[in-house]
Amino acid sequence: MRYAETGFNLEIDLSRGSIERVESDPAWTERYLGGQGTAGKILWDRVPPDVEPFSPDNLLIFSAGLLLATPVPGANRTTVDTFSPQTNLYSHSLFGGFFGPELKHAGYDKIIIRGKAPDLVYLWIHNDKVEIRDAGHLQGKGALETGALIKEELNAPEAQVAAIGMAGENRVYMATIEHANSSASRGVGVIMGDKGLKAIAVRGTKDINIAQPQELFEICNPMYQEIYDNPYCGDVFLHEDDEGWHVDNFAWGNARERNKGYWNKEREARWKALSDDVRLRWTGCYNCPKDCHQAIKYPGRQTYFQKCYSKLTYCMAAYKELDFNYDILGVTQEHGLDGYSTPQVLAFAIELYEAGILTDEDLPGFPSDSGERFFYLVDKLVRREGVGDALANGVYWAAREIGKGAEDFDHNSMKKFEQLPLKLKMINYPYFLMYATGEKMTITQIEGSYPQAAIADRKEREEFVKNWDAAPERFKKWFLEWEPRTHPSIEESVHICDWNETMHYIDDAIGTCAFLSSFRGQFGGRPPYHLYNLPGFISHATGMDLDPDRLWEIGRRNRNMIRALNIRRGLRRKDEKPPEDHWKIRDPEMETELLDAYYEFKGWTHDGIPTKETLDGLGLEYVSEDFMKRGILPESEPSED
Amino acid sequence: MTDAAKKKIVKEIHVDLDKCIGCRACELACSSFHAKPRYSSTNPARARIRVVVDDLNDVYVPIRAGDYTPAECTGRHTHTINGKEYRECSFCGVSCPARDLFKEPDSGLPLKCDMCEDDPPLAEPMCVQVCPHDALTYEEREEEGGEEEPREELEIGLDALTKKYGMKKVMDTVARMAVSKKQ
Numbered sequence: 128m129r130y131a132e133t134g135f136n137l138e139i140d141l142s143r144g145s146i147e148r149v150e151s152d153p154a155w156t157e158r159y160l161g162g163q164g165t166a167g168k169i170l171w172d173r174v175p176p177d178v179e180p181f182s183p184d185n186l187l188i189f190s191a192g193l194l195l196a197t198p199v200p201g202a203n204r205t206t207v208d209t210f211s212p213q214t215n216l217y218s219h220s221l222f223g224g225f226f227g228p229e230l231k232h233a234g235y236d237k238i239i240i241r242g243k244a245p246d247l248v249y250l251w252i253h254n255d256k257v258e259i260r261d262a263g264h265l266q267g268k269g270a271l272e273t274g275a276l277i278k279e280e281l282n283a284p285e286a287q288v289a290a291i292g293m294a295g296e297n298r299v300y301m302a303t304i305e306h307a308n309s310s311a312s313r314g315v316g317v318i319m320g321d322k323g324l325k326a327i328a329v330r331g332t333k334d335i336n337i338a339q340p341q342e343l344f345e346i347c348n349p350m351y352q353e354i355y356d357n358p359y360c361g362d363v364f365l366h367e368d369d370e371g372w373h374v375d376n377f378a379w380g381n382a383r384e385r386n387k388g389y390w391n392k393e394r395e396a397r398w399k400a401l402s403d404d405v406r407l408r409w410t411g412c413y414n415c416p417k418d419c420h421q422a423i424k425y426p427g428r429q430t431y432f433q434k435c436y437s438k439l440t441y442c443m444a445a446y447k448e449l450d451f452n453y454d455i456l457g458v459t460q461e462h463g464l465d466g467y468s469t470p471q472v473l474a475f476a477i478e479l480y481e482a483g484i485l486t487d488e489d490l491p492g493f494p495s496d497s498g499e500r501f502f503y504l505v506d507k508l509v510r511r512e513g514v515g516d517a518l519a520n521g522v523y524w525a526a527r528e529i530g531k532g533a534e535d536f537d538h539n540s541m542k543k544f545e546q547l548p549l550k551l552k553m554i555n556y557p558y559f560l561m562y563a564t565g566e567k568m569t570i571t572q573i574e575g576s577y578p579q580a581a582i583a584d585r586k587e588r589e590e591f592v593k594n595w596d597a598a599p600e601r602f603k604k605w606f607l608e609w610e611p612r613t614h615p616s617i618e619e620s621v622h623i624c625d626w627n628e629t630m631h632y633i634d635d636a637i638g639t640c641a642f643l644s645s646f647r648g649q650f651g652g653r654p655p656y657h658l659y660n661l662p663g664f665i666s667h668a669t670g671m672d673l674d675p676d677r678l679w680e681i682g683r684r685n686r687n688m689i690r691a692l693n694i695r696r697g698l699r700r701k702d703e704k705p706p707e708d709h710w711k712i713r714d715p716e717m718e719t720e721l722l723d724a725y726y727e728f729k730g731w732t733h734d735g736i737p738t739k740e741t742l743d744g745l746g747l748e749y750v751s752e753d754f755m756k757r758g759i760l761p762e763s764e765p766s767e768d
Numbered sequence: 769m770t771d772a773a774k775k776k777i778v779k780e781i782h783v784d785l786d787k788c789i790g791c792r793a794c795e796l797a798c799s800s801f802h803a804k805p806r807y808s809s810t811n812p813a814r815a816r817i818r819v820v821v822d823d824l825n826d827v828y829v830p831i832r833a834g835d836y837t838p839a840e841c842t843g844r845h846t847h848t849i850n851g852k853e854y855r856e857c858s859f860c861g862v863s864c865p866a867r868d869l870f871k872e873p874d875s876g877l878p879l880k881c882d883m884c885e886d887d888p889p890l891a892e893p894m895c896v897q898v899c900p901h902d903a904l905t906y907e908e909r910e911e912e913g914g915e916e917e918p919r920e921e922l923e924i925g926l927d928a929l930t931k932k933y934g935m936k937k938v939m940d941t942v943a944r945m946a947v948s949k950k951q
Contacts, residue, residue, distance in 0.1 A: 196810055198800050200793065200898075225792070232811060275824055284822070285868075307823060332813035332873035337800075340807035344800070348897065351793065355900035407826040411791035416900050418789040422826055430824045 129153065130338035131197050131668040132161060137235045137257065139250065141322055142183050142242030146257045151236065157671060158746060160636035161193030161236060163219060164685040166208040169239060170217070171688060171750070176695040180212040180318065181298075187318045189238040189289070189327070191227035192638015195413075196335040197668040198347040200354055201655070203228060203413040204638040205289075205306075210696070211314035213300045213521050214543045217692045218318070219567055220311035222289070222304065223412035223640060226329065229287040233331025244323030247296070251281060252329040262325035267293055269461030270305035271431065277328045290326035291316050292463030293509045299519040301465040301472065301545075308410050308420040308432035312465035313544075313568055338670030346663055350655060351416050359651030360643050361417030362435060366409075368399035370439060377436075379443045381474035382539035382548035386443075398449045405453050412640070419642060428457025437466030443548070444470030445497045455501055462509045467569070468521065468545035473504045475522050475536055476514070484531045489514045521545060539706045542698075544568045546706055554710040556620035557627075559718055560725050562705035564735070565628060566689045575646035576630045576654075577602060577623040581609040597648050597657030602626065617721055621728045629682040630658065636685055637665060684745040687729075687737050691750045694759060700726075700735045736760060779883050780907045781832065781896060788828040788903035792819050794895035801884055801894040813873045816881040817895045820858045827854060830895075830904060833870040834861035836878035841866075 138147040151165070159165045166188040178184045187209045194202035205227035211218030230238070233252050249262040265273050274288035288306065295302035295316040302316030337343055354360060364373065371390040379386050405425050409418035410432065421433045433456055441459070442452035459469060477500055479485040480493065487493060490513070494500050507515030517528040522545055526537040539546050541562065547570055557577065558570070565573040576597065582588040592603045605619045615623060630645035634656075641647070644656035656664070662673040703722065726733060730741030739760055742751040754760040795812035802816065803809040812818070816833040841864065845856040863870035863878035870879045884893040891897075892906040919927075930938050 198796060198807070198810060232813065271824060284820075332811065334803075334809035334811045334814075336809050337807060340800075340803075340805060340809075344807040351898045352900050408786070408828075409789055410823070410828075411789040413791060414793045414796050415791055416789075416793065416898075418791075418901070422823065424826070430826065432823075 128336055130336050130670045131193055132156060132236050133231055133234050133333075133335070135235050136237040136239055137252065139238060139240045139257075139259070140242040141240060141244040141248065141259070141324060144259055146259070148235070148255075148257075156193065156669065158681070159685055159688070160633075160665070160681055162190045162204070162636040162638050163206045163208060163632070163689070164636035164681070166190045166206060166237065167217075167685060167689045167692060169237075170208060170210070170692055174210065176697070178210070180210040180215060180218075181321050183242045183322075185210050185241070185318065187240040187315070187322060187324075189226075189230070189240075191230045191236055192634075192636065194637045194639060194664065194668055196228040196231040197337060198343060198414070199639070199664050199668060200347060200350045201412075201415040201417070201640045201643040202638045203415060204635070204640055205230070205311075206635055206638075207304060207311045207315040209315055209318045211300075211544075212298075212317060212321075213314050213524065214568070216542065216696055216698060217566055217689060218314040219572075219635075219689075220304075220313040220315045221635060221641075222306055222309040222311040223415075224287070224307035224309035225413045226287045226289050226306045226327075227638060228413045229329045229331050231331065231335055232333050233329050234333050238327065240322060240324065243321065247323050247325050249277060249290075249326040249328065250324065251277075251286075252327065252331075253283070253286075254331055254333060265290075265325050266296065269293075269429065270295075270303075270310075270463040271307075272429065272461060273326050274306070274328075277326055281328060283328070283330050286328045286330040288326055288328045290463075291319050291324075292461055294463045294519075295320035296325070297509060297511050297519070299464070299509060299511065300521045300524075301468040301519075303463045303465050305460065305463050308422070308434065309412065310434075310460075310463070310465075312467065316463055316465075337668055339667040343664070343667035346660075346667065354643060354655045355416040357653060357655055359653045360647045360655055362419035362642060363650070365419060365421070365433075365435060365438060368402065369395055370398065371395075373436060373439050374443065376549070377439075377443060378548040378550040379446055381444070381478050381536065382471055382546075382550065383474075385550065401449055401453070415640065415643070417642065423453060423456070425453045425457050428454065429461060431457055431460040433460075435466075440466050440470045440548075441473075441501065444474040445501045447498045451498045451501075455498075455505070458502065459505060462505065464505070464509065467547065469505075469508075470501075471539060471545045471548060472508070472518050472522055472525070473501050475525070476504050476518055478536050479529065479533055482532075482536070484529065484533050484536075485514060538708050541704070541706050542568065542702055546570070546709070550708060551710050553712045554714050554718070556614050556617070556717070556721055557623040559705060559710075560620055560624040560721055561627060562709065563703040563718075563722060564624070564725060566686075566693055567631065571646065572631055572641075573624075573628050574649060575641065576627045576648040576657075578606065578652060579649045581606075581611045581613070583611050591652060595652050596659060597652060597654050599626065599658065617717075617724045620721060621725045624725060625728065628686060629679060632682040632685045632689075633658075633661065633678060636681070637661070680745070684747065687742065687745055688747060688750065690731075690737060691742070691747070691754070694736050695753070695757070698735070700733070703735060732760075775910045775912060778909050778911050780909070781883075781893065782905045782907055783830050784903050784905070785829060787901045788819065788830060789901055790819060790821055790823070790828045793898040794830060794904060795819065797894040797898040798884075811873070813868075814879065816870065816879045818869055826852060827858065829854065829858045831859060831861045832881040832895075833863060833879045835880065836863045838865070840864055 190206045204221045206221050247262040251258045270290045270292040273290040303310040303312045304316045407422040410420045411418045441455045517525040522537050523540045523543040526533040561573045634645045647654040658675050666673045739751040794817045795815040798815040799811045820829040847854045896904045896906040
């Protein structure tokens with residue numbers, strides 16, 4: 128019997144219209160856990176580097192993390208893994224809600240999609256019955272609207288639906304996949320659209336078995352109250368009405384300037400009143416006591432769910448007030464547009480217009496108000512109309528397609544991908560490494576375990592460290608010595624980057640939400656899940672024999688395998704640099720040293736390629752063999768570093 | 769024992785719709801508690817509590833499995849409460865032929881909430897334990913009057929027959945059967 132997982136994947140070929148239920152290898156669970164880990168292995172095996180993202184041979188993989196549908200609170204994340212046309216690299220996103228657990232109860236850990244449907248279709252998975260159905264009548268429909276229509280036509284109110292909006296259908300690069308109160312971004316919706324797949328509906332009524340039921344129950348049951356009471360986890364910022372931190376620290380417009388002094392008590396009162404007025408309720412994801420999502424009903428708009436920092440991204444990019452943000456989200460959520468990258472693309476277009484690079488000929492009838500301009504541009508973008516066709520490819524590609532100096536306005540992308548609109552003063556060593564070397568394209572998917580700032584008061588610091596259950600010992604020592612406004616050493620920076628990213632690789636394999644774990648150590652240092660208690664949850668659910676060292680090793684293995692996917696597609700050291708103006712004060716010499724030290728620590732070559740020794744030590748011999756065959760690594764050891 | 773000395777414990781789960789965040793932990797915990805062996809599997813489709821969700825209309829209603837009925841009811845009312853429309857079914861815990869709710873997915877047999885009866889008793893039913901938002905709260909109260917002596921099955925059956933055919937007819941039939949048995 129398989130525990131925690133179903134042991135089966137669903138293989139769909141949309142070109143041929145074929146559907147297969149395929150048993151997975153239990154040894155893979157031992158090696159990669161599940162979720163992103165096993166999805167990465169499938170991408171490695173089946174999508175060679177010469178496969179273009181828009182090729183029918185590219186795969187789009189939905190994976191329910193290993194612990195989904197077990198009683199572990201907050202394990203509800205589905206990962207979506209593929210290759211992105213924007214970066215031509217590995218593309219990865221996650222969404223919460225209810226889809227993944229339902230998929231497992233239907234009897235599948237993954238849906239692996241290849242090929243392209245000749246006409247728009249949707250997938251209906253009801254336990255053993257799986258159908259590819261016509262979605263012609265859903266073309267152009269909003270993402271959540273599509274979910275509601277599908278549930279109605281199937282007479283399946285309990286089905287869970289993940290769908291794309293018009294943005295995905297028209298292969299807009301910042302298209303999302305929307306499901307209930309959650310969405311997957313970062314370049315996965317565009318592939319779903321490219322495959323002609325409008326939606327996936329799933330309903331499952333099968334059991335998920337638990338290996339050590341009583342033991343798992345005993346550690347899970349207290350977590351509900353603990354997570355509920357823990358003020359440092361969940362979406363801490365979204366629950367606050369004081370937006371000072373975001374509006375002061377993040378850059379407005381096309382990631383241009385910080386707007387210090389904008390925030391005041393009067394504005395806070397006005398924004399709070401508005402939020403209270405348009406919010407229907409706070410909602411949560413499956414089996415999690417945190418309520419990180421606002422159900423919003425804005426006048427004239429369909430109900431939608433707002434999460435995370437998207438509460439402010441549009442209004443800050445457009446220099447507008449909060450009501451504008453709630454209003455436009457009602458449109459962009461239904462189109463299925465990423466709330467992080469889209470506002471930057473729109474603000475970028477406005478800058479080009481103001482610089483005379485885009486003209487009235489490109490933007491006929493372009494309004495004068497920045498808010499109206501955003502609505503205008505969104506419409507062009509999702510339909511790929513006129514200049515919207517270039518903008519739909521993201522800032523990097525749009526700049527090159529538009530030309531005439533537009534490239535100079537692309538200042539906030541990295542590896543061709545829009546980054547958070549952060550413009551800071553002094554280079555931050557660990558952050559330099561996280562930005563430069565992460566495969567997950569955005570800092571929020573890499574940072575999170577080590578505190579962002581030092582604690583000034585020594586007594587407070589000692590107190591913090593004393594209760595810091597989540598941290599490996601070395602970090603306790605370093606944090607104790609860390610004075611405000613000083614840099615961690617190179618060695619410390621390397622380890623901080625390593626710990627932060629490893630925790631994300633663990634979460635993304637088992638499906639625990641980063642808001643309860645890998646992202647939530649950086650303020651307060653009390654994530655409910657961490658390296659030292661996760662092995663218990665995983666072991667009792669699955670029956671695997673796991674301790675922190677073994678779990679860490681799996682995290683490292685997955686990190687190196689995902690790295691290898693990008694290396695095989697051409698990623699090298701030359702690509703590993705943050706946006707040029709991310710920090711005003713840079714230190715090229717130190718940055719070189721940092722990168723050298725990080726690569727060395729990771730067991731990678733000077734060019735950022737995992738060495739044979741590193742790969743073989745993690746049981747990734749098939750990667751090192753492939754690298755040698757392709758000439759990525761030299762045939763014989765020692766490797767070049 | 770006199771009636772006055774008798775008291776019964778009434779167990780209630782109070783539902784506050786405004787506090788529900790729609791996480792469905794109650795469903796998971798219920799299915800896990802009732803799994804055999806206990807906690808050995810999860811499956812919300814087996815849960816005796818379900819959150820009826822219509823998220824675009826902000827409807828989140830946890831309902832508990834009640835009695836089984838072999839027939840669909842005629843009630844197709846909708847209720848508007850605070851501007852939101854609820855179907856009558858949204859509040860109904862009956863296991864009925866009109867819907868899949870509260871039936872074992874394999875056998876189709878009806879499910880019924882038992883308030884997690886256990887020995888020793890749980891402090892609160894599982895669904896309440898996993899709801900820190902207090903959308904579900906548990907109350908026990910004593911009620912005067914006590915419980916009636918449980919009637920025998922035979923008596924219940926005979927009572928139904930006399931209601932339908934009259935006491936005389938039932939007695940005559942029993943007498944005739946007794947005579948024919950003797951022969």
